Amino acid sequence: MELEAKIKEDMKSFGCNCPKKIAMAYHLYINLVDEKLMYDTEYCYNKDIDTLYVVARPNKNERLNIYVPVPTDSDVDVSYIGRLQENLCTVETGSSITLAFFESDFTIVMYTFTKGLALRQSAVLSNQLKMKLERRSFINSELKKNRRDILNDALNGGAVEDDDCEIVG
Known part of the structure; x- marks a missing residue:
């Protein structure tokens, strides 16, 4: 528990004061490190949109992916995803963002969204x-x-x- 408390305190020191966001970001971070065995895994905070997120590489030579924890009971629409992409995506990460949806029992389901998909055909x-x-x-x-x-x-x-x-x- 000492490590968990230290990581959560570190996340709080970034400026995030929401215990629910901190708990989800912590579980996402641990999931990516221990279960998915990702590389260069770090938790980050963007104060402009008050979002804790995690960046990680699936393989050593791949680019960083962005993982944003989201509770399943929150409303997610295209403008929310666009705002995340606008504020979090960089040249190093590319234009994709993965939303990690959390159930109340901390079950995680991940979906990746990529900016600039083609429009529907006429x-x-x-x-x-x-x-x-x-x-x-x-x-x-x-x-x-x-x-x-x-x-x-x-x-x-x-x-x-x-x-x-x-x-x-």
Whole structure:
């Protein structure tokens, strides 16, 4: 318990006075260090958005990831995630942020959010793509159905049945 008290006191000295945030950040830190075995794991505090978070590397040569503890009973929307990314993401960490959702029993479920994902396709483009995939599927099914005939024709030189073709000798 001595280590736990020291870490929690250290988190409090950053400026965070919320016991719930400190407890979640502590459990997230311990989870990443002891269970996930991450590298360069550190807890941090951003006073502008009053957020305790943890940075860690999944592997020695990967970039730092940002992990933010969030209780499951809190409202999380796109603007909240955007605010976290704006205030926490750096060149070293990239544009992704992982929210570690905490249940009341300290069960953790993590989701990663990346800034700058592509917008949804228009209905016209979506329909064109669907038609293209349907045509490709039809052609593939016809090729499968006629595979034996196509292979025989290829092996035997094939026969040209088109009247418009002229054999040049």
